[in-house]
Amino acid sequence: MNCPRCKGELTIERYKGIEIDRCPNCQGMWLDYPELDQLEDNIFEADELKGTLVYSPRTSELLCPRCHRPMTAFDYRAYYDLELDFCPEGHGFWLDAGEEKRVLELMQQTRKDLKRKAAAEAEWAGFL
Ligand SMILES: [Zn+2]
Numbered sequence: 817m818n819c820p821r822c823k824g825e826l827t828i829e830r831y832k833g834i835e836i837d838r839c840p841n842c843q844g845m846w847l848d849y850p851e852l853d854q855l856e857d858n859i860f861e862a863d864e865l866k867g868t869l870v871y872s873p874r875t876s877e878l879l880c881p882r883c884h885r886p887m888t889a890f891d892y893r894a895y896y897d898l899e900l901d902f903c904p905e906g907h908g909f910w911l912d913a914g915e916e917k918r919v920l921e922l923m924q925q926t927r928k929d930l931k932r933k934a935a936a937e938a939e940w941a942g943f944l
């Protein structure tokens with residue numbers, strides 16, 4: 817497969833226990849469809865509490881490295897400043913350099929916020 821960003825040849829690598837395809841030129845990363853979920857599960861497993869994955873979908877300028885159709889760009893879980901791309905045919909996700917780290921950071925933040933919320937609710941219940 818070739819990088820949708822710079823057309824370099826993707827190489828298989830292991831990242832957080834997942835087999836991913838990495839571009840050696842631009843350091844972007846291709847995840848097969850279930851692998852984004854596996855990546856998030858490194859930090860936070862409760863899928864039902866993560867919120868909606870795809871916000872504000874729009875046509876991307878990138879082509880899917882598997883089927884070469886235009887991908888869809890979207891805001892990752894309503895974080896307007898993290899734009900990822902996915903193939904509408906269900907082939908997978910494209911993450912530019914460093915975006916995989918932001919996904920993990922945001923999962924960590926979500927987990928923390930939920931813990932804080934649960935603690936506050938427990939305190940409130942105790943108060944009543
Ligand atoms: Zn590249």
Ligand SMILES: [Zn+2]
Pocket residue numbers: 880881882883884885903904905906907908
């Ligand atoms: Zn595709």
